[in-house]
Amino acid sequence: MYELHRVGDRTYYIDCPAKIGIFLANDTDAYLIDSGNDKDAAKKVRKILDENNWRLAAILNTHSNADHIGGNQYLQQQTGCKVFAGGIEKAFTEYPILEPSFLYGGFPCKELCHKFLLAKPSEVTDFSDVGFPKEIEIIPLKGHFFDMVGFRTPDGVVFLADCLSSRETLDKYRIGFIYDVAEYLKTLEFVKTIEAKMFVPSHAPATDDISELADYNIKVVNEVAEKIIETCAEPICFEDILRQLFNDYGLKMNFEQYVLVGSTVRSYLSWLYDTGRLAAEFEGNVMLWRKI
Numbered sequence: 001m002y003e004l005h006r007v008g009d010r011t012y013y014i015d016c017p018a019k020i021g022i023f024l025a026n027d028t029d030a031y032l033i034d035s036g037n038d039k040d041a042a043k044k045v046r047k048i049l050d051e052n053n054w055r056l057a058a059i060l061n062t063h064s065n066a067d068h069i070g071g072n073q074y075l076q077q078q079t080g081c082k083v084f085a086g087g088i089e090k091a092f093t094e095y096p097i098l099e100p101s102f103l104y105g106g107f108p109c110k111e112l113c114h115k116f117l118l119a120k121p122s123e124v125t126d127f128s129d130v131g132f133p134k135e136i137e138i139i140p141l142k143g144h145f146f147d148m149v150g151f152r153t154p155d156g157v158v159f160l161a162d163c164l165s166s167r168e169t170l171d172k173y174r175i176g177f178i179y180d181v182a183e184y185l186k187t188l189e190f191v192k193t194i195e196a197k198m199f200v201p202s203h204a205p206a207t208d209d210i211s212e213l214a215d216y217n218i219k220v221v222n223e224v225a226e227k228i229i230e231t232c233a234e235p236i237c238f239e240d241i242l243r244q245l246f247n248d249y250g251l252k253m254n255f256e257q258y259v260l261v262g263s264t265v266r267s268y269l270s271w272l273y274d275t276g277r278l279a280a281e282f283e284g285n286v287m288l289w290r291k292i
Contacts, residue, residue, distance in 0.1 A: 002044045004052075007198045007206060008155025018067040018202045020045060021151065021159045022054075023136060030054040031133055033151055033159050034062055034202070035071030038115045042071030046078065060136065061085040061124075062161035063148035064092030066099060068202070070115060072122035086127040086138075087147030093124050103259040111255040139194075143184025144177065156197035163187050164217040166204035174249045175224055176217075178264050181271035185221060188214045225277075228268050232278055235288035241265060 003015045010024040013033075021033030030049060036042055049056055056079045061069050064085065072083050072093065085093045092098045096119040100108035103117065112118070125131065127138060127149075137152040141163040151159045163184075165176040178184045192211045199210040207213070231244050242262055246253055251261065269289060272278040279292050 002041075002048070004048055005206070007200065008153060008157045011153045011155040011157040011198075013159075013200050013206065014045060014048060016041065016044075018162075019159075019200055019206075021153075021157075021200060022049075023133070023151075023153045024054065025057060025133060025135070028053065028055050029057040031057050031136070032059045032075070034068040034161075035059050035075055037067040037070040037119075039071065039074040039120075042074040045071060046075060055079075056081045058082040058084055058131070058133070060133075060151060061089065061093055062141075062150060062159065062202070063145045064089040064096070064099065064119075065145060065162065066096065066115060066117055066119040068161070069093050069096070069122065070119045073120035076122050082125050082129075082131060083122045084127055084129070084132055085124050086149065089145065089147045089149075090124045090126060092146075093119075094121055096121055100259070103263050105263075109255070112259060116256065117259075141187050141191075143180050143182075143187045145179050152196065158194060158196040158199050160191065160199055160201040160210070162202050163191060164201055164204060164210075164213055166201075167213065167216055169203060170216065170220045173251065174220065175245065175251075175261050175264055176220075177260050178221070178267055181221065181225075181267050182274075185218060188218050188221075225268060225272060228265070229272065229277055229291050232289045232291045235281065235283070235290040237286050237288055238262075238266070238269070241269075241289065 001016055004012055006012050012022040014020040020036055023031045058081050100112040100117045104112055135154050139150040141148045141150045141161055144162045148161050150161050192214045198208055200206045231241050242265055273280055279290050281288050
């Protein structure tokens with residue numbers, strides 16, 4: 001864990017729970033792609049940089065989930081580096097309390113305010129700033145989160161952030177976190193058209209061919225959608241839908257899984273409603289979903 005892998009003349013990644021990319025602008029100046037999930041991760045990253053005599057020029061955040069921005073504050077305080085992000089991701093990175101609040105749909109209780117959902121705040125510069133490294137291409141990858149992006153380095157290495165999950169993760173949990181199902185599927189289809197020497201997803205092995213894994217992610221999304229539709233064969237409320245999915249997929253309910261899976265299921269319900277496959281009705285002051 002936290003091993004450095006070279007995937008291009010000037011491109012590397014650190015193998016860790018959410019892979020961290022490194023692009024060398026020259027012999028000494030390094031740009032990080034994401035920063036890990038906490039201060040401890042950031043310390044390990046800094047050790048790698050120091051061992052190679054690399055100076056941290058800036059952090060480029062793909063999106064604002066805590067496991068991708070958790071090391072920002074420590075590294076920024078230690079080195080004075082800039083942190084770049086864009087759109088809604090910039091706001092969430094500056095004000096991380098937005099993540100657990102959004103997931104829960106209200107003020108988050110203490111069980112949701114831990115490092116996996118609540119990062120430390122950092123000072124953020126927009127991608128449009130003149131200081132952003134122009135040799136790095138920003139690739140929109142919406143769906144998993146609001147304005148998530150990936151990055152292409154001049155070596156032809158594409159960092160894909162969380163736009164797909166590994167086969168092993170999907171086989172174990174089945175329901176991966178998705179904010180916007182329609183955009184997520186569009187992104188997966190788009191990813192299959194990208195040409196690159198190497199793809200580095202944050203939570204799947206690096207590969208020179210991403211198409212098969214993208215197709216598997218698409219397949220699982222559609223399977224989950226069908227499962228939800230069948231669960232709504234008779235009018236059913238959200239909590240009962242969620243309970244049935246946890247039972248069917250062998251998942252264990254806790255605060256974190258309730259908000260992560262629950263938020264994703266709500267996104268599926270919105271998508272299925274908007275595409276005319278589910279109807280919603282109110283009965284006895286309860287919102288019920290049903291198959292059309």
